[in-house]
Amino acid sequence: MEVSFVWSLFFITFLRVFRVHALLPIPIVSLEDKVKINEETKVTCMLPASDCQCLEVELRIITEQKLKNCISHKGNLPNVTCTLEVTEDMHEVEISCEAHFRTKSRPQKLNIQTEPEFTDCPDKLVWIEGQENSFHCKAKGYPPPTVSCVKDSTVYMEGEKFTTFKNMSGDYNCRAVNFDVVSKTITVSVQYEPVISPIIVHPSDSVMEGDNVTLVCEADAVPPATYSWHTPSLQVQYDHDNRTIHIKDVKKAHEGFYICIAQNQHGIQMRKQKITVTEPEIVPEIDISKLSSETGNGAEKMGAAYGGLLALLLYSSFHYLF
Structure with missing residues (x-):
């Protein structure tokens, strides 16, 4: 019964103390932007009006006697349990418990401003016509750089998907940009099937x-x-x-x-x-002697015909005059 009462009193006291300390504000760490290497920077710790989400508590048992095997438990109901070897002279020895509260800020990352630098950007790429491709050209730096590749006024963002055509072969100027700029040339070869x-x-x-x-x-x-x-x-x-x-x-x-x-x-x-x-055309052979004979006979026949025609014309003229 007494043990139960003691524990109840302990928890009530703990909750009261926790409620009081729960009102404690939590410090906040404030850092400068655009921190550069080899330059000084300011770190400020501020205490707002109220923010107690990061409160930590540590429980300690206070006594002049020797404690052993202390085990702490954290969670919604934190506690600590130790072993005490009881002797006769421990009558009316005082034992108390202390609760130590600690607060800490939410962590902030110190970002150092650095110029861009390519980390994974091959000098040559081979693509296949008709397939889907993209530029995988990584760069580091802070702020994180933006990477793009340009050819013939066409801009391709890093990781952007597109269909490949044969006219995409050539040299591309790839740039990584934040507060500074670095660039490099990538040569792309597009392969395709034959066209006869x-x-x-x-x-x-x-x-x-x-x-x-x-x-x-x-x-x-x-x-x-x-x-x-x-x-x-x-x-x-x-x-x-x-x-x-x-x-x-x-x-x-x-x-x-x-x-x-x-x-x-x-x-x-x-x-x-x-x-x-x-096949080549076949031209028949001509007998020249026969051709000459036929030519002579034809001439004689033509002469006789001309003679007859002349006689007819003379007869007609004589008859007209008389």
Whole structure:
């Protein structure tokens, strides 16, 4: 019964003291902005009218006797318990408890103003046409710098997502900006599948037997494309890179479709070109002796006809006069 009363009295006393100290204001630490290295700065501790959220309490048992194994508990009802070896001469020994209250400010970070510096910004980037990409170019500094990359007046913010096109290849000027500016150049290479231009045929896609013809295939691709052909005849000659084929002494068997195939690691494209082969015209031989004989007989017949016509004209004129 007495123990229960003592604990009740202890808690009532504690709550009263806590209520009084709960009105204690909490100091606040105030720091300057834009703190720079190697310069002085002021730290101010202010005591507002009332703010007691950071109040701490420490309980101590006060006695002239030796205490052992003291265990403290924190929380909503803090307490401390110690062990005391009781002896006969401890009669009427005084024991008291002290509560020590401490307050502390909310922590504030000391921010030192520093110029921007790139920390993760590669010199070269490889993108694939049609895919989603962004610039991952990190920089440190305080205030935290803003990073952007520019090409042809187009600005891309760091981390901004966009679809890649082949015309995005080139050099970009990337800048990190706070109260100062640093910049660097990033080279971007955009890779894409082959696109074949119309096949060039020289001299023409319609040739006569016995002539020569050349076909040239050209594809726009990054990385560069490799070439192969499907041809109607195997009797063709290839250049070292397979872009060009030559056909000498064209035969009828060379007629048909020539298919160029261009491919790289990103895709493949085909384009075809038709070649038409015509036979040369055959001119019949002419017998010159027979041609001369026929020419002479014709002249004689034409002379006789002219003679008859002249006689008719003379007769008509004579008859008119008389």
